[in-house]
Amino acid sequence: ETGVTQSPTHLIKTRGQQVTLRCSSQSGHNTVSWYQQALGQGPQFIFQYYREEENGRGNFPPRFSGLQFPNYSSELNVNALELDDSALYLCASSLLGRGVVGYTFGSGTRLTVV
């Protein structure tokens, strides 16, 4: 059973640029969520995808967008990067519809905006 893998592990971008982060869900999972974790804080929910449709969104602006693909992999796109976007970005997958299960998290992508 493979876990959740994220790429890249670290990334440095300049303010105003755009970035794409990638996530491969755990095998058999149909739901993927993205979280932003600033230093010293708990993870903050960005959005969730179920069967390629967004089915929940946190308090993040539209410049944060995402995609889920038929193979349940996912992307997080952030446009017009700001310095405050510097954080650890976490992807989590789960299986909806087959009882209650927990989310499996990846190790995250550390994004630094300069």
Place this chain on the structure above:
Amino acid sequence: DAKTTQPPSMDCAEGRAANLPCNHSTISGNEYVYWYRQIHSQGPQYIIHGLKNNETNEMASLIITEDRKSSTLILPHATLRDTAVYYCIVNQAGTALIFGKGTTLSVSS
């Protein structure tokens, strides 16, 4: 906002039981109690969840009070590797996890 309240930090001696409390007085009937932990620089790790009955797995035990307004996560024999931030979360199955600040558990020898 998180619907749970946890102490910011706790200490535990290696080999002893670690009992981590959580208050969730506004929990709804269809909401579960989940526990996750996050070891430094890693993604959160699922530990256990429950609805109203006590639960046990290979990692921990979860004790939920009869009124469901509080719970306790028990690590029966804490090791140094259990040093982490522990998050108690209540939510409906399949919905977003809303993390609070969690409890930083420090296990020492």
